[in-house]
Amino acid sequence: MLLRQEQRQVIAQRIDPKIIMANTILQLTSMELVQTIENELIENPALEALDEQTCDGSCLDPNSCPYCSVRSLHAPEGDLRNEALDSGDYESEYDSGFSGVLHEGDEDFDPIGNLEAEMTLQEHLRGLLRAAVPAEDYWIGEYIINNLNERGWLDTPVESIACELGVSVEDVTRLLEAIQSLEPPGVGARNLQECLLLQLRFLRDDNPDAPDRRLNLLAEALVSKHYEHVAAARYSKMARAVGITTEEARQVMEYIRTRLNPFPAAQFRPPWAYRPSNSKSVVRPDVIIRRTELGYEVEVLGTEPFTLGINPTYREAYNQIKNGIGNHSEEEKKHFTEYVERAELFIRNLNQRRHTLRMITRCIIDCQAGFLETGSRQFLRPLTRTRVAKMLSIHESTVSRATANKFVQLPNQEVVPFSIFFNSSLSIKDAIEEIIQDEDPSNPYSDQQIADLLKARGIPVARRTIVKYREAQKILSSTRRRR
Secondary structure: OOOOOOOOOOOOOOOHHHHOOOOOOOOOHHHHHHHHHHHHHHHHHEEOOOOOOOOOOOOHHHHHHHOOOOOOOOOOOOHHHHOOOOOOOOOOOOOOOOEEOOOOOOOOOOOOOOOOOOEEHHHHHHHHHHOOOHHHHHHHHHOOOOOEEOOOOEOOOOOHHHHOOOOOOOHHHHHHHHHHHOOOOOOOOOOOOHHHHHHHHHHHOOOOOOOOOOHHHHHHHHHHHHHHHHHHHHHHHHHHHOOOHHHHHHHHHHEEEEEEEOOOOOEEOOOOOOOOOOOOOOOOOOEEEEEEEOOOEEEEEEOOOOEEEOOHHHHHHHHHHHHHHOOOOOOHHHHHHHHHHHHHHHHHHHHHHHHHHHHHHHHHHHHOHHHHHHOHHHOOOOOOHHHHHHOOOOOHHHHHHOOOOOOOEEEOEEEHHHHHOOOOOHHHHHHHHHHHHHOOOOOOHHHHHHHHHHHHHOOOOHHHHHHHHHHHHOOOOOOHHOO
């Protein structure tokens, strides 16, 4: 065997660590953001929490600093709507200090002090993943874990993740398979069929000598190759497909119902929610919408206890190093430069998060004014994250990260998840429910008749779409609705 050294030039696409940091901060909830800021204050000596919430005008951008003495006090807040925001542009100049309002009388109020520590699915999986994959692949797996929904499923296609991270689809698929091998069984599935298959394989491998092993193998064969019969509970067709009796097919379905869980993340706290153990514990909103005489006002939470800035000593030393002044060793130059630039980037990303959330919330206000005025869900209009992204000229993934796992407090004080605003089929579902409520119970409408009635209203919908939306709303078929 001949061993030799050689140099090669390889063109590879790698995601900027600054973008990763900005995206991570953007998707944090208000409570997670508070913890992140506290950790950064401990780890970074160049970052400090200021005692006074005033600015003498020495910030990078006085017009963006809410406590700058030279800022125009009469600048209309509506101008924020016109800010050009690009999800990949995190080098825009913002103020060097992020300030949060500490309201009078709030000094001793701790909104999360009484919350009990409770592990999320993401925290659990991150701990297991570190021991399951090489260190150089961990960041891909962590990104996948952060994209799991409240059920523990992965809604984002692996091709989209590969494109966003600049890696191959094979690498993403390999890391996804590693996550799917972790507990709880079924986590990381991309649909219900895959979720059930992952759990069946886990039960098969976990206890090979189990007395119900035959039922497990039959269930795996049916779910894998004849899932449409399983989903519709067609016992006779299930029996013919694998050569068993109808009674055995019923036993297999009972095995699936009792042994499998379509929501593998149910035992964990979602990263945006808290399951209270007493009536005093409540969900903390990430954004508050208030109704004022001049319209709606948006407040982004998460930084109220903090007014962040750069330590003057570090700032002075950093400026001297940049200007070639002073006598600093190489180690001191590296120390001051690293921590000051890290603090500036952290503050810039906090401002980016605040501006992004405010812009998205204002866009939602414009699109869902009827719902905000009445508080009634029947006034919700069809809206998608893609549409919001196009209206704001930003990337769809930015809207998804900014709103995922977050709550908003409405003017009527109700706290709802951001996801309530995004449903492209909402008006159609409401129309179907309205038609069914007004039908004759002795002669209910068939799915085709409902489709014809909607078409007469100017809403062309296929019959199979009616079936899908009706089942999603847990409305029985016309035969079962008949009285």
